Amino acid sequence: MSQPSAPRKTLGRPPRISREEVVEKARRIVTEEGVDRLTMRRLATEIGSTPMALYHHLRDKEELLVLLLDDYTARTLHRPELPAHPRERVVASATAIHEVLAACPWIVEVLTADALMSTSALWFVEQIVDGLVGCGLTPEQAVHGYRAIWYYTAGEITVRTTAARRRAGDDRATYREQVFADLDPGELPRLAQVADRWTSLTTQDTCLDGLRTLVNGLLAAGAP
Amino acid sequence: MSQPSAPRKTLGRPPRISREEVVEKARRIVTEEGVDRLTMRRLATEIGSTPMALYHHLRDKEELLVLLLDDYTARTLHRPELPAHPRERVVASATAIHEVLAACPWIVEVLTADALMSTSALWFVEQIVDGLVGCGLTPEQAVHGYRAIWYYTAGEITVRTTAARRRAGDDRATYREQVFADLDPGELPRLAQVADRWTSLTTQDTCLDGLRTLVNGLLAAGAP
DNA sequence: ACCTGAACACCGTTCAAGT
DNA sequence: ACCTGAACACCGTTCAAGT
Numbered sequence: 228m229s230q231p232s233a234p235r236k237t238l239g240r241p242p243r244i245s246r247e248e249v250v251e252k253a254r255r256i257v258t259e260e261g262v263d264r265l266t267m268r269r270l271a272t273e274i275g276s277t278p279m280a281l282y283h284h285l286r287d288k289e290e291l292l293v294l295l296l297d298d299y300t301a302r303t304l305h306r307p308e309l310p311a312h313p314r315e316r317v318v319a320s321a322t323a324i325h326e327v328l329a330a331c332p333w334i335v336e337v338l339t340a341d342a343l344m345s346t347s348a349l350w351f352v353e354q355i356v357d358g359l360v361g362c363g364l365t366p367e368q369a370v371h372g373y374r375a376i377w378y379y380t381a382g383e384i385t386v387r388t389t390a391a392r393r394r395a396g397d398d399r400a401t402y403r404e405q406v407f408a409d410l411d412p413g414e415l416p417r418l419a420q421v422a423d424r425w426t427s428l429t430t431q432d433t434c435l436d437g438l439r440t441l442v443n444g445l446l447a448a449g450a451p
Numbered sequence: 452m453s454q455p456s457a458p459r460k461t462l463g464r465p466p467r468i469s470r471e472e473v474v475e476k477a478r479r480i481v482t483e484e485g486v487d488r489l490t491m492r493r494l495a496t497e498i499g500s501t502p503m504a505l506y507h508h509l510r511d512k513e514e515l516l517v518l519l520l521d522d523y524t525a526r527t528l529h530r531p532e533l534p535a536h537p538r539e540r541v542v543a544s545a546t547a548i549h550e551v552l553a554a555c556p557w558i559v560e561v562l563t564a565d566a567l568m569s570t571s572a573l574w575f576v577e578q579i580v581d582g583l584v585g586c587g588l589t590p591e592q593a594v595h596g597y598r599a600i601w602y603y604t605a606g607e608i609t610v611r612t613t614a615a616r617r618r619a620g621d622d623r624a625t626y627r628e629q630v631f632a633d634l635d636p637g638e639l640p641r642l643a644q645v646a647d648r649w650t651s652l653t654t655q656d657t658c659l660d661g662l663r664t665l666v667n668g669l670l671a672a673g674a675p
Numbered sequence: 676a677c678c679t680g681a682a683c684a685c686c687g688t689t690c691a692a693g694t
Numbered sequence: 695a696c697c698t699g700a701a702c703a704c705c706g707t708t709c710a711a712g713t
Contacts, residue, residue: 467677
């Protein structure tokens with residue numbers, strides 16, 4: 228994605244700003260102050276330049292965010308030792324992707340970019356697809372399986388981080404508790420039954436369990 | 452959520468704007484022109500008022516969006532005849548929620564609000580939890596199961612609608628195709644093997660299959 | 676109580692010009 | 695080729711005042 232600063236073909240004014248510098252400064256802003264603070268103007272002043280100079284190195288803000296995601300995953304998504312058993316390899320790969328993304332909630336706005344999140348993650352995608360094939364799925368089923376895993380992962384992170392963001396701004400959570408406290412046990416008996424445990428149940432981290440469950444379902448469907 | 456216009460306790464200037472009118476006009480803007488065009492200023496002029504008048508009826512834009520989601524689900528999420536078999540009831544309820552949300556992609560920014568999307572959906576949540584209990588899960592397992600289903604659903608819609616939005620703005624899809632065309636079969640054999648089919652495979656709507664797979668996994672895990 | 680005008684503190688992006 | 699200044703066309707929200 229970031230072309231490795233090829234030798235300049237034509238001569239002209241020497242660049243004062245590099246793509247790398249832009250991404251690096253953007254990363255610092257995001258990690259230190261949050262995505263909300265990353266604006267083209269803020270980034271420009273951080274670099275000691277003008278907003279417009281950035282548009283010579285980036286098509287638009289969207290491209291900056293994708294670059295940032297690539298940079299982050301390349302930096303943190305290291306290939307681990309994976310279990311030999313194909314099913315465990317699938318679970319471990321999916322967990323690795325999930326862990327890295329869950330650790331940087333700012334990614335949420337970008338990560339839904341496509342069925343694959345970033346080129347740095349391709350190796351993990353390979354492991355998941357290959358693991359599923361190793362369990363008896365056809366390559367086509369394995370791709371669909373990977374997609375199901377990706378949907379689950381992206382959904383888990385999106386829901387959990389926006390819920391957390393909302394909890395920080397209090398009062399809206401109170402409304403939800405109110406709704407659950409006022410449930411009519413005649414109409415919604417199951418929800419009324421678990422109403423007092425709802426918050427604690429939905430705050431638990433059950434992502435790994437869910438992932439395992441999904442993988443089990445995939446294998447049961449593919450290799451009956 | 453929208454208190455049913457209770458009789459006014461104190462007298463004063465008669466209101467010229469009602470919460471209902473605000474939501475109605477906002478809905479029209481969103482359905483006719485897209486979420487991006489829904490701004491407080493635009494909404495105010497549509498109503499024939501000023502931006503500030505809105506803040507007398509709404510806390511902020513966030514509240515407007517939640518109101519809009521409630522309004523939409525109350526309007527479109529009608530309780531269907533559900534299958535008697537508990538597993539099929541789970542699948543049918545989840546599918547109903549998914550269909551309604553998938554039909555209005557603008558919701559994506561709001562729908563991740565919490566573990567439940569809207570009070571109008573509570574009945575469907577009840578059906579899912581009850582169906583899972585009917586299949587042998589404990590109430591706690593059923594709630595976790597519902598959550599897994601919600602993550603999957605939210606992820607599917609988020610990923611698919613942002614992917615579609617991106618496809619409208621072309622060129623970034625081309626980059627992904629380039630990546631897949633250039634895959635090294637030595638390093639990533641499985642991905643290289645399906646590379647030419649990747650786009651068609653990941654564009655297929657396999658949401659229902661995935662949902663069934665997940666539910667199967669949940670039942671296998673809960674009632675071994 | 677309800678609404679308005681004017682302002683604050685910002686955005687992303689484009690255009691025409693400078694070196 | 696690379697960068698700048700000034701501007702365009704917006705945002706959400708607050709404050710103080712009006713009726």
